[in-house]
Structures are given as structure tokens and as C-alpha cells.
Amino acid sequence: xxxxxxxxxxxxxxxxxxxxxxxxxxxxxxxxxxxxxxxxxxxxxxxxxxxxxxxxxxxxxxxxxxxxxxxxxxxxxxxxxxxxxxxxxxxxxxxxxxxxxxxxxxxxxxxxxxxx
Amino acid sequence: xxxxxxxxxxxxxxxxxxxxxxxxxxxxxxxxxxxxxxxxxxxxxxxxxxxxxxxxxxxxxxxxxxxxxxxxxxxxxxxxxxxxxxxxxxxxxxxxxxxxxxxxxxxxxxx
Numbered sequence: 001x002x003x004x005x006x007x008x009x010x011x012x013x014x015x016x017x018x019x020x021x022x023x024x025x026x027x028x029x030x031x032x033x034x035x036x037x038x039x040x041x042x043x044x045x046x047x048x049x050x051x052x053x054x055x056x057x058x059x060x061x062x063x064x065x066x067x068x069x070x071x072x073x074x075x076x077x078x079x080x081x082x083x084x085x086x087x088x089x090x091x092x093x094x095x096x097x098x099x100x101x102x103x104x105x106x107x108x109x110x111x112x113x114x115x116x
Numbered sequence: 117x118x119x120x121x122x123x124x125x126x127x128x129x130x131x132x133x134x135x136x137x138x139x140x141x142x143x144x145x146x147x148x149x150x151x152x153x154x155x156x157x158x159x160x161x162x163x164x165x166x167x168x169x170x171x172x173x174x175x176x177x178x179x180x181x182x183x184x185x186x187x188x189x190x191x192x193x194x195x196x197x198x199x200x201x202x203x204x205x206x207x208x209x210x211x212x213x214x215x216x217x218x219x220x221x222x223x224x225x226x227x
Contacts, residue, residue, distance in 0.1 A: 004158065038218075043220065044220055045120065045206065045217075045218035045219050045220045045221060046159075046206065046208075046218040047218070048215050048216065091158060091159070093158070099146070099147065099166070099212050100147060100164075100166070101147075101210050101214075101216060102147050102148075102149045102164065102208050102209070102210040102216040103149070103161060103164065103174075104159070104161075104216070105158070106158030106159040106160075107158045108156055108157055108158045109153075109158060
């Protein structure tokens with residue numbers, strides 16, 4: 001089946017430091033998977049951070065970026081300079097195109113703690 | 117702004133108890149989903165539906181029933197709750213070519 005593996009947390013960094021959260025995927029049932037990063041702030045539901053549907057493309061949002069690498073089956077999340085407000089849980093996910101786009105395979109989530 | 121509202125936000129029940137988790141979306145979305153989130157696991161799909169009266173089995177359906185009474189409302193039923201069902205439950209909705217919207221979650225504890 002499909003699977004997503006991401007960096008074990010918690011990841012602790014200081015404000016203004018750079019960040020990378022690794023994500024690799026295996027898509028056995030989806031020919032052209034869409035890749036996502038979701039974020040969950042304390043007390044909130046998951047929010048879409050960014051998505052990329054085409055291999056080789058990069059997505060970006062709120063200073064975060066991730067490149068869909070089909071050769072290495074990776075979709076690592078990076079940010080050059082984190083802020084304390086970035087503290088949250090980050091989920092890498094893959095899904096299919098079509099109407100049933102909420103049927104997603106998630107990684108286990110990576111807790112990010114940013115210290116001032 | 118699309119909205120998915122879950123209730124209750126927190127629930128404690130005893131083993132063998134009967135629990136219903138509620139989800140309402142006001143987005144006019146066709147698809148609705150129930151996921152569970154456990155430490156060390158990503159969100160795992162329990163059941164989903166593509167319209168009122170429809171139900172599809174997800175990846176971890178054992179011990180759960182679900183019912184979609186209207187386009188807006190999707191319920192998750194635990195008729196004989198067990199401690200293994202202690203988890204954080206998320207509801208989500210999506211429509212054609214739209215983003216997936218998640219509720220804030222229901223934390224269920226089975227003691």
C-alpha cells in the first residue's frame with residue numbers, strides 16, 4: 001500500500017535558524033500522486049500549508065517550500081528562518097487526483113518547537 | 117471561509133459504552149471523512165462518504181460505524197467502545213477541485 005515516512009520529532013530549533021523536515025513516500029496505488037504538507041497549530045484542525053501535483057515542481061507558502069522529487073520519492077519541507085509562531089505539528093501526505101481528494105495517506109507528523 | 121465543526125471536542129467514556137461523534141460542514145461539499153490520529157501514526161482513514169446515505173469503508177474501520185444523514189452531517193458511532201479507540205478524531209470535507217478542510221478534532225478517552 002501507499003506510505004509516507006517523515007522526520008521523527010520533536011524537532012527543536014531556535015528562532016531564525018533554518019529548518020528541514022524530511023518526507024519520503026511510496027505510492028503503489030497511485031500513478032501520479034499529489035503531495036501535501038499540512039500543519040496543525042495547538043487546538044486547531046489541520047490546515048493545508050502547501051501542495052504540489054507535478055513532479056519536479058516546487059510549492060511554497062508562508063516562507064516554507066518543498067520540491068516534489070520523483071527520482072528520490074521525496075518531498076522535504078524547508079524554511080530558511082523559522083519563527084516561534086511556526087511551532088506546530090507538520091504532516092506530509094499523499095493523495096490522488098479526482099473528486100475523492102480527501103482520501104489521503106499521512107506521515108506520522110513531526111512536532112516542531114521553535115525557541116525564542 | 118469553509119467550516120467543519122466537530123462535537124464534542126472532548127469525551128470520556130467507559131469500556132463498552134456507546135459514543136457518537138458529530139461532524140457538520142457548511143461548505144456544500146460532497147465528500148466527508150473520519151480519521152483517527154494516534155501517537156506514532158499519521159491520520160488513518162476510518163470511513164468516508166460521498167453523499168447523504170452513502171458510506172465507504174476506510175483503512176481502519178473495525179469497531180466503527182458511520183452514518184451520513186444529510187449532505188452536512190456525518191456521524192461516527194462506537195457502539196462498544198474499547199480502550200484501543202482512545203484517540204484524536206478528525207472530520208474533514210472536500211468538494212470537486214477544492215482544498216480539504218478539517219475540523220478541530222475530538223479527543224476521545226475510553227477508560
